[in-house]
Amino acid sequence: MGDDALIHSYRLSEWCSNAPILEEDLALTNFSLDMIGRAQALLTYAGQIDGKGKTDDDLAYRRGERQFYNHLIVELPNGDFAHTIARLLFTSVFEYYFFAELLHSADITLAAIAAKTIKEVKYHMTHATDWALRLGDGTEESHYRMQKAVNSLWMFTGELFETDEATAVLEDKNIAVDMAVVKTKWKQEIERVMKESLLEVPEDEYMQTGSSNGIHTEHLGHILSEMQYLQRAYPEATW
Amino acid sequence: MVIRAHTKEEIFSILSVIPDPEIPVVSIEEMGMLRDVLITDKGYEVILTPTYTGCPAMGIIEQDIKMTLNANGVSPVTVKLIYDPAWTTDWMSDKAKEKLRSYGIAPPLHSSCNQDVFAHNIIKCPHCGSSNTVMLSRFGATACKSLYKCNDCKEPFEYFKCH
Numbered sequence: 001m002g003d004d005a006l007i008h009s010y011r012l013s014e015w016c017s018n019a020p021i022l023e024e025d026l027a028l029t030n031f032s033l034d035m036i037g038r039a040q041a042l043l044t045y046a047g048q049i050d051g052k053g054k055t056d057d058d059l060a061y062r063r064g065e066r067q068f069y070n071h072l073i074v075e076l077p078n079g080d081f082a083h084t085i086a087r088l089l090f091t092s093v094f095e096y097y098f099f100a101e102l103l104h105s106a107d108i109t110l111a112a113i114a115a116k117t118i119k120e121v122k123y124h125m126t127h128a129t130d131w132a133l134r135l136g137d138g139t140e141e142s143h144y145r146m147q148k149a150v151n152s153l154w155m156f157t158g159e160l161f162e163t164d165e166a167t168a169v170l171e172d173k174n175i176a177v178d179m180a181v182v183k184t185k186w187k188q189e190i191e192r193v194m195k196e197s198l199l200e201v202p203e204d205e206y207m208q209t210g211s212s213n214g215i216h217t218e219h220l221g222h223i224l225s226e227m228q229y230l231q232r233a234y235p236e237a238t239w
Numbered sequence: 240m241v242i243r244a245h246t247k248e249e250i251f252s253i254l255s256v257i258p259d260p261e262i263p264v265v266s267i268e269e270m271g272m273l274r275d276v277l278i279t280d281k282g283y284e285v286i287l288t289p290t291y292t293g294c295p296a297m298g299i300i301e302q303d304i305k306m307t308l309n310a311n312g313v314s315p316v317t318v319k320l321i322y323d324p325a326w327t328t329d330w331m332s333d334k335a336k337e338k339l340r341s342y343g344i345a346p347p348l349h350s351s352c353n354q355d356v357f358a359h360n361i362i363k364c365p366h367c368g369s370s371n372t373v374m375l376s377r378f379g380a381t382a383c384k385s386l387y388k389c390n391d392c393k394e395p396f397e398y399f400k401c402h
Binding site for chain 2: 022023026027030033034035036037038040041108109111112113115116117119120123127
């Protein structure tokens, strides 16, 4: 989840000075900032649990792509505005229900981060939903672009709910959340928004997978090469 | 070893002068960010909670706390960030809200927190007090504010969102 926040934040920051209107520029970069904060909180905690003295910066700037576990959907290029909004809708609705469950985690640090995050995610979700309505139920062109974005991103949504042996162990200890619950709520809400936006929900066909094993699309490497440039070129650099 | 030369109250009163770097008319104490001060054998630990997780002012606030306390002879000082309980605009004092208003920022409404975040509340213009206002953008120059315009005095203003 920390990697999701970090990489999605990076993608949203690319809209800075490029959004269709000034208000949107502010909104997307506000979200980006929220996500950087969330990434800091989660990666700092990951470093503490790992117990090898790694900081959030070490984890962000000194890992290769095979050691990143963000979902593939967040590393995809922004595409057009509809594509960015469709992704934000899918991920923010997911995060809303995920963090709502994580509030009850037996791990008090994760529960506290969830309490903080959910307030911010609510804003992201409301914003993405509003735009989905405006674009889906907008002009012929905006509807076409929104539907196209939904269709192309759909195969990346299955991965959000994947579980493995590690999450099963954590779920047994009431640390991780029950993904089946999150999935049911996510699907219900996405179907509601799609219907209201006059958009069609794609069929569940082939779903992309791989990120839980560090297998990524070609896009993540390009993000890291830019994001980690300074730390790679000058390994001892400090502020 | 620390000689307990400073009480918790003294430290709070020293820290109460530190302004919020982004809204300098209010202090970090009035904003509700200053949660506690722990005095232990190892020194003084200031417990701070961020308004927003990505608030870029946190680093500056941490520095300000250390500098201010050191200048007052309080050391060693550590600052700890906590997320629980999560900060809410409900912790802002009424005095702070009035200061925000006279600074030109409409203060957050208490009751709408945790409800629909964009419920159609009436936000009063901090300049002329008119209720005839319109939202221009939900997001402003900082994560905590929205942009509004007053239809009566025609002035734009910021609204501190409920959180």
